[in-house]
Amino acid sequence: MIELTHSPIDTSALLAQVQSNQAGAAVLFLGVTREFTDGRQTVALDYQCYPEMASRKLESLEKTAHAQWDLIACAMIHRLGRVELGEASVAIAVSSAHREAAFEAGKWLIDQLKQEVPIWKKENWADGTSEWVHPGLAPAEKEVRQDD
């Protein structure tokens, strides 16, 4: 199951969704809005995605995870729009008969998501500036004032 949503993620419901009597292990990963990055204070994050392709890529990752590991269930949700401090922007739940598969698949899924799914975050800093996050691009090319 994959979902892109503008609403807060019900992480308990997501975990419950992958649990079953066959699953001896269930792993839940949450990516959460962090207040400080390299000493700079974040007020909130804004997420944007390319909806058709992001859904397609997430579905493809889920399918590949099922092919590579002996999983019972897998569910991924990513937030869009404003995500406040402490809220989960992404949640991945994986279950398997034994823990190795769930741990490995969960780590692989979040690593791949961050590399290839077309979703972008914008940092809204406490000093009033905001900045799209693009790994590999120099910060000077990205800085903008919030009122732009």
Next chain:
Amino acid sequence: MKIQIPIKMFAIAQQLAGSPNITIELDEPGTVGQLRTKLVAQVPAFAPIAAHLLFAVDSEYADDATLVAETSEVACIPPVSGG
């Protein structure tokens, strides 16, 4: 024959372009590499980041040799930062 290719813009690309879509005119058949070159010519602000931009054709990552047709859905994908 000339074809008009609308390119979806996201994040820094949308900010630099000032619009969620930029239309590029190409000779048919055209390639992603030609789109990249024409995009920078049309929007000079893209020059510093052009080498870092990926493109998707019909929701799949494409390389510079990928052909684009008038019916293709093309998107400009700056380095992703989900999660």
